[in-house]
Amino acid sequence: MTKQEEEIQENIDSELKKSDSKQNNSSKKSHGEILKEQICEGQETYNKKASSIILSSLTAGLEIGFSFLLICTLFYYAGGSFSEETLFKLISLVYPVGFILVILGQSILFTEQTSLLTLPILNNKREAGSLFRIWGLVIFGNLLGGYLMSLVLIWIGPKLGIFEFSTFEAIAKHVTKPDSLTIFVSAILAGWLMGLLSWLLTSSSETISRIVIIFVITATMSFTGLHHSIIGNIEVFSGMITSPQIEFIDYLKFICFAILGNAIGGAVFVALLKYRAFVYNVDGNHTNY
Template sequence: MIWNKKEKTPEQLERERQLEIDRHINKTKNKNTDGAKTHGEILRDQITEALETYDKSTSSILLSSFTAGLEISFSFLLLCTFYFYLDGRVDQEEIFKSISLVYPLGFILVVLGQSILFTEQTALLTLPVLNKKRSFPSMMRLWGLVIAGNLLGGYFMSLVLVWLGPRLGIFEHFVVETIALHVTHGTIPVVFVSAVIAGWLMGLLSWLLASSRDTISRIVMIFLITSVLAFAGLHHSIIGSIEVFSGFLVSDQISFFDYLEFQSTALLGNAFGGAIFVALLKYRAFVFNIGN
């Protein structure tokens, strides 16, 4: 008698495929003599770190992301101070290019302080969803909490710095207006594509940081990536929110609608760049290397 072997369902095949992927990720070992991490090791560490974030309480996530919004505002403080100091001495275009020297400070404070910044976490938090360890709705919920905390922290610091700057004599409101108008001068498609590239770079930064635990190396990587954002004029949704919201507070040339239009476009672009061009491509590159 010949017994017909029962065919596996698509769900069973998918489950077996996922188990195979997890097995390859978990068995990854470093074979490099120079100590550099392999693709699989970075992916494993990124997923582990992301899962730890998913498991944090709502209060912890909100407080950490609020702190990130406060800390990244120090970049805005330096931008305004730097611009005010050079205004009238250096051509405006040269000032905006040289701002890239001070722009990274807030990012260094956030990343080394391990606060939760949306653009640095976008790709990271997408990986457990691709790896089927977390659901898409849970990722969207976490994104929402992080964005809310980042923006609230930025709003608070905008109010403080706009009030404090002129009183300390370190910058005037025209500087805030000039920076905000510079950030928002592009059309919606331009801002979106620019934000996609910025999100891509920030996602790559998270990936690169996972390959090194040396503090100096991490600072150099943060400085290089974020200074590129400033020098190229790419749009970052969190520091950009502070720049444009502050401009809205002091200038009648920037309406609240202008702020909402910019912010929604930059957020979508950053999210797309980090999730698609980093998380998905890095993850699929590893998966495609696993035999069917």
């Protein structure tokens, strides 16, 4: 790092400290305050042991499966009353439940953590290699938890009479129907929304408002059909296990493009843009001096 770069970094850190120490009578947080909290939260994840990260992300993969449980149940029971197209819109009413459980329960979900974990890299507090290591651990835990929850639901659903194997097939076919490029761009938009979700949650401290934010963002993803890698993992994996119409290549295509798209959406369109907007403002203020 050159002397000029060190001075710029010192200015950024100084502004972040000022934002953290400001006393504001209103509940509204400034851009700098939110950014400061986001960087600190990201740092906390980096400081955790690998075993803790894997266990927490495994828990998130399991918990988000409750969304899939409700999706399948609604799809099965409302199937005789609505068209399939309408059913996939109605699913948005129950889709957020797993996200609420995961996020308020503070389990580590890849798409929510994408921008959080990128910010310390942008702020020169961590190296890029450590980012990919953490991402790898979180993705592994989320996917593994999803596989386990999928196997449980495949077994329990028909026994309780709340859905059948045909339900898994219909949902998986719907998720994997678009071509690879469409899934990729759709996943970027979903990752963008999840990064914004993390940012908005930091700006709010009340539980009710946080639940509303989670519901609005995730219901938007579901209603518009955007691809979320972690819950989509359960949807497509379940279809692959129970139906010959969903092949391994369909699962592989989905999970690769969805993870990559989600990562880009959160890291670039939220973390990078939000951080650079703050930095440009800092540079402008110091230039004026």
